[in-house]
Amino acid sequence: MNRMTDVAKSRDDTSPPRLRICLAASGGGHIRQLLDLEPVWSRHDYFFVSEDTALSRSIAEKHPSRFVSHFALGQARLGSPAHMLGGALRNFVESAKIMLAERPDILITTGAGAVFFSVLWARLLGAKVVMIESFARFHAPSVFGRMAAPFAHQKVVQSKELSSYWPDAAVFDPLRELETPRPEKKPFLFATVGAILPFDRLVAMVAEAQARGAIKEAVLIQVGVGGTSPSDIETVETLPFEEMQRHLREAEVVICHGGTGSLITALREGCRVVAVPRLFEYGEVYDDHQAEITGAFMERGYIEVANTADELVDALQRIRGRTPKAVTSDPVALIDHLRQLLSGWEAKLSRRKPAK
Template identity: 30%
Template sequence: MTALLVANDGGHLAQLKSLAKRLPIADAFRWVTVPTPQSESLLAGEDVTWVKPGPTRDLKAALQNAMLASPLFRKGKISAVVSTGSSLAVSVLPQARLHGTPSYYIESATRTNGPSLSGRLLAKIPGVELYTQNASWASKKWKYAGSVFDGWEPQPLPEERKVSKVVVSLGTSRTYGFRRLLEHVAPILHDVGAEILWQTGTTDTTGLPVLEPRSAVPAQELSAAMREADLVIAHAGTGVALEALQAGKLPVLIPRRAEFAEHVDDHQEQIAGMLKHRGLAVVREADQVSLDDLVLAASSTVGLREDARPLAL
């Protein structure tokens, strides 16, 4: 038997990959996700069914991916389906329930105040088990299963670290840029003469001191660069925050804002606030970032305790 692990690319997939080793499931895994340089690198050697991109609130794409996933259930060998969202969960989990397959939806750790649109839709599907990664809004319907950020602890370094090698990552959104971050951060890094890997997504870098911007960087290359860097600066996405922690870095996170057309809503403020509360990020607005903030983050490290508990599904 095989369990399907279903997630959109980016932060949703990064969370599920990290949580997979804590799932109380003994069967083999098959992944269902979108092919990107990051996801192909992250899932190298895994059993994967590739589907089409699922932009936010794109009904046509959700229906297309439902059709692509349908043959997986006709074979009748799926023991369970687990998803961390977003639109792919809506494409796949209702089909799983029609076939009587146990289905588990784990809401993104980003959602600290309540479920996403995908979560609210799936809450209407009988038999889908619903889980939150934030105990503050757990309920009879939404059980608390634990969080992808459980077990991480910050530790200051003995001495202040110079900011000389930096990774700046704005995620891989195909729709939203984040020029405000670059406008304030790029001049600071230029003045200190730092060596920088710029992963800029769709953001326009025209006129900014941003050398060799790259829209996407394979996951293994990005992770290696983070491990070697003094500092990681990023939008407040769950995936990139988790990558930074796994590289031992305390990231500087800047939330995207809907009012500036940087995202569909302000959910990145939620993830930034949660990580700040846990002591796992330096959080600033785009126009408030200073060199002192960068030095503060660079002069700390982060580690994972070995006793992170299995998810309580």
């Protein structure tokens, strides 16, 4: 049992819910960050707002959830402005309906674009807003962060460098190395492109590395909806969150895209990790934040990074030659901060609300 599960189980489950909390995040690593904050929101009356992804659907099986249409400003940068505007209009209306129906007291968001209108509507309707800038941002704010910050009552960043942009933000660096025994591993390589989009370049790199004899283990690739599936490798489009975690517990080697959720989940299980960041120049992502996050993780000695099949072959050789580090995101300090923040708001809201 990990530390976060222990913390969650130790909360006072007999306490009645006092606040109506909206947990708003897009459907990949952003929403996983909110799951790590369960001790903050679980004792309250809460609901999730996210995009309709495999991970979000898994969450909806256990928690009250509402879905909004995907859109991101980066779609226009990739040549699809009409598609972006259509998604934004749908999202604007959907977000308004959700916030008018749910009327949250507090909205906590980890980004990104798909929940911006949820932030806007919640603030207009009187909710307190907590904006936690994505852990994928070490050096400069995200576009979502720049847009949402003016509406936030509390901003949280996860690197000291970002506090120069928002001096009033609270700073919490969550990364820490684990000293727990490494899970028993199998001769198994698991490759994952993440919960939202296909990533055919990563899939092709894995297939070529295997063909060149650089991969001896059994291989499974999660390719994303509509992703390319090599004929001689076992693939699956999507996986439920629990099954994804099982594969990560068992895998000796993990090759993943540069999303924080995939990286942290693999590192937490003591996997040898090679990351292939999605790059804007290939139209794989809306900006190069994955190159930023994977570079920061590699500087700390946690992962290897590859952008071509040749680099992947070399990275696999290097990662197999050293002792893997088990790393997790430890939000305990952030949880304590948010609990104190919500406690203060809770007291003020209780004085304003009429007695029943």
